[in-house]
Amino acid sequence: MDIIKFLEEGGKQYLPNLSIDHVIIGYEDSKLKCLLLRITDKWVLPGGYIQFSESVEHAAVRILKERTGLENPHQKFLSVFGETNRKFKNQWKAQFLNAGIPWKEDYWINNRFVTLAYYSLVDMKVTAPVAGEYHDEIAWFDFADLPEMWMDHKSIAMEARNRLKDDIKREHIVYNLLPKQFTMPDLHQLHQDILEQEVERSRFQKKMLGTGIFERLPKLQKETPGRNPYLYQIKE
Amino acid sequence: MDIIKFLEEGGKQYLPNLSIDHVIIGYEDSKLKCLLLRITDKWVLPGGYIQFSESVEHAAVRILKERTGLENPHQKFLSVFGETNRKFKNQWKAQFLNAGIPWKEDYWINNRFVTLAYYSLVDMKVTAPVAGEYHDEIAWFDFADLPEMWMDHKSIAMEARNRLKDDIKREHIVYNLLPKQFTMPDLHQLHQDILEQEVERSRFQKKMLGTGIFERLPKLQKETPGRNPYLYQIKE
DNA sequence: TCAAAAGTGTTCCTGTTACACCCATGT
DNA sequence: ACATGGGTGTAACAGGAACACTTTTGA
Numbered sequence: 001m002d003i004i005k006f007l008e009e010g011g012k013q014y015l016p017n018l019s020i021d022h023v024i025i026g027y028e029d030s031k032l033k034c035l036l037l038r039i040t041d042k043w044v045l046p047g048g049y050i051q052f053s054e055s056v057e058h059a060a061v062r063i064l065k066e067r068t069g070l071e072n073p074h075q076k077f078l079s080v081f082g083e084t085n086r087k088f089k090n091q092w093k094a095q096f097l098n099a100g101i102p103w104k105e106d107y108w109i110n111n112r113f114v115t116l117a118y119y120s121l122v123d124m125k126v127t128a129p130v131a132g133e134y135h136d137e138i139a140w141f142d143f144a145d146l147p148e149m150w151m152d153h154k155s156i157a158m159e160a161r162n163r164l165k166d167d168i169k170r171e172h173i174v175y176n177l178l179p180k181q182f183t184m185p186d187l188h189q190l191h192q193d194i195l196e197q198e199v200e201r202s203r204f205q206k207k208m209l210g211t212g213i214f215e216r217l218p219k220l221q222k223e224t225p226g227r228n229p230y231l232y233q234i235k236e
Numbered sequence: 237m238d239i240i241k242f243l244e245e246g247g248k249q250y251l252p253n254l255s256i257d258h259v260i261i262g263y264e265d266s267k268l269k270c271l272l273l274r275i276t277d278k279w280v281l282p283g284g285y286i287q288f289s290e291s292v293e294h295a296a297v298r299i300l301k302e303r304t305g306l307e308n309p310h311q312k313f314l315s316v317f318g319e320t321n322r323k324f325k326n327q328w329k330a331q332f333l334n335a336g337i338p339w340k341e342d343y344w345i346n347n348r349f350v351t352l353a354y355y356s357l358v359d360m361k362v363t364a365p366v367a368g369e370y371h372d373e374i375a376w377f378d379f380a381d382l383p384e385m386w387m388d389h390k391s392i393a394m395e396a397r398n399r400l401k402d403d404i405k406r407e408h409i410v411y412n413l414l415p416k417q418f419t420m421p422d423l424h425q426l427h428q429d430i431l432e433q434e435v436e437r438s439r440f441q442k443k444m445l446g447t448g449i450f451e452r453l454p455k456l457q458k459e460t461p462g463r464n465p466y467l468y469q470i471k472e
Numbered sequence: 473t474c475a476a477a478a479g480t481g482t483t484c485c486t487g488t489t490a491c492a493c494c495c496a497t498g499t
Numbered sequence: 500a501c502a503t504g505g506g507t508g509t510a511a512c513a514g515g516a517a518c519a520c521t522t523t524t525g526a
Contacts, residue, residue, distance in 0.1 A: 015253040015348070015350065016252065016253065017251040017252065017253060017254060018253060018254060018350055050318070050350070052320075052348060053320065054320060055318050055319045055320050056316055056318025056319075056350055057318060077315070077316065079313075080292055080313065080316070080352055082286070082291050082292025082293060082352075083291045083292075084288075084289065084290060084291050112251075112288060114251065114254055114286070114292055116316055116318075183478090184478080184479085185477080185478070200515095200516065200517065200518090201478085201479090202479080202480070202481085202516095202517090202518085202519095203515065203516060203517080205478090205479070205480085206480085206515095207514095207515085210514095219523095222477090222524085222525095223525085224476080224477080224524090224525080225475070225476050225477070225524065225525040225526065226475085226476040226477025226478065226523075226524060226525075227476085227477055227478040227479075227522065227523035227524055228477090228478080228523070228524065229477080229478060229479085230478090230479090419505090420505080420506085421504080421505070436488095436489070436490070436491090437505085437506090438489095438490085438491085438492095438506080438507070438508085439488070439489065439490080441505090441506070441507085442488095442507085443487095443488085446487095455496095458497085458498095458504095459498085460497090460498080460503080460504080461497065461498045461499070461502070461503045461504070462496075462497060462498080462502085462503040462504030462505065463495060463496040463497060463503085463504055463505040463506075464496070464497070464504095464505080465504085465505055465506085466505085466506090
């Protein structure tokens with residue numbers, strides 16, 4: 001769909017006051033990362049709109065796939081953001097004027113949007129980020145060092161970051177941030193980075209293996225000194 | 237607002253594809269109850285729409301107050317229901333034709349709606365249920381014996397019922413179902429009714445008192461045989 | 473053979489479970 | 500006094516925390 005048609009007619013294809021935003025979380029070099037898109041001089045979360053012909057769930061999966069190429073990613077509902085001042089007007093205006101595209105106040109995209117926020121844990125190694133046609137750039141950022149962001153997107157991102165701290169205690173999900181095969185030291189370090197505190201090594205290992213969801217594979221060959229760790233993967 | 241104007245113009249006052257539904261939970265005679273509204277021959281959850289001039293949160297509180305008169309009720313987000321077949325068309329059509337009100341296919345109220353479901357724990361004794369002008373009746377029903385309901389409302393109600401089982405373990409909220417002052421045996425029975433299983437008495441009492449959120453009041457005078465229980469209320 | 477890293481075991485402690493016992497009240 | 504129901508105490512157990520010990524590898 002070309003841009004003008006999207007601006008003029010999009011309101012007929014998409015639910016005109018609902019959007020979806022994704023906090024896509026990755027992990028690299030002991031740091032949690034967030035996938036963001038640049039629009040002129042500020043950044044936004046990957047997001048999109050819900051077609052009349054699809055469910056909310058379907059839209060969320062579709063949008064995530066469009067930006068990451070992932071087929072069956074981890075994805076979890078985060079929260080509803082429904083303040084009255086949630087309008088993207090300035091963001092889009094800057095973007096389209098910058099690109100020499102005519103602008104009208106009454107484009108549907110200037111509506112007030114209620115957004116349904118999701119968060120996803122992905123393996124950065126198999127994620128192929130793609131910017132959309134209305135974006136200038138796509139990039140990973142440390143949660144500890146997020147750039148200037150449009151609207152309330154930074155607080156949405158941080159809410160996901162904090163939610164993860166809680167969810168990790170109840171659900172076994174964080175392996176989604178690692179490659180299919182990983183070691184217990186890897187998983188241990190990841191837990192510490194998410195919780196931002198030390199976790200005792202032996203206790204962690206026993207707790208994880210006690211769940212019975214991990215399958216032990218042959219030992220990994222390293223080049224560093226010390227014993228070789230086993231590889232693990234999630235049982236089918 | 238009169239009905240015709242609501243049907244013709246409502247789409248300009250309310251976000252046209254978003255609704256709010258409340259699972260309002262009460263407790264009486266050792267049974268969990270759900271507040272429902274009758275529209276012709278089936279029932280719906282209390283619900284409403286979000287004004288352009290108010291936040292989602294505000295709308296949720298407003299709608300709950302409209303049906304119960306409650307000022308500061310417990311209220312918690314439940315889930316998003318966003319299937320493509322979520323249209324109230326048949327429900328409204330039956331209702332308005334029944335009332336001799338003209339009907340058009342293109343009323344905004346026939347849109348596809350994504351609903352934001354909340355659940356609330358209320359004290360039935362201080363709740364004053366009021367039907368809206370488009371409803372035939374308002375009444376409490378046992379969750380174990382819900383009537384025929386429009387659309388997916390029965391599954392929304394049961395999702396709340398099940399969610400409560402989980403939330404009770406983490407959050408101290410269920411006292412909202414009881415009067416301001418209550419006894420530990422009351423609270424104990426309530427927990428058992430929510431969990432649908434026996435809970436050991438002494439352990440329960442110690443766990444509850446251990447939280448430190450209860451304030452002990454003078455003993456209740458009963459007429460039944462046996463020791464008189466203390467009254468408790470939540471500390472300020 | 474020593475340091476580093478991984479894996480396992482042991483002890484302590486806390487909170488949960490099950491049960492027993494004590495207290496107050498009406499009949 | 501005794502049956503009924505409320506309140507508290509105690510012993511057994513499970514799971515978490517802290518720490519020690521053993522195993523494997525590279526230098």
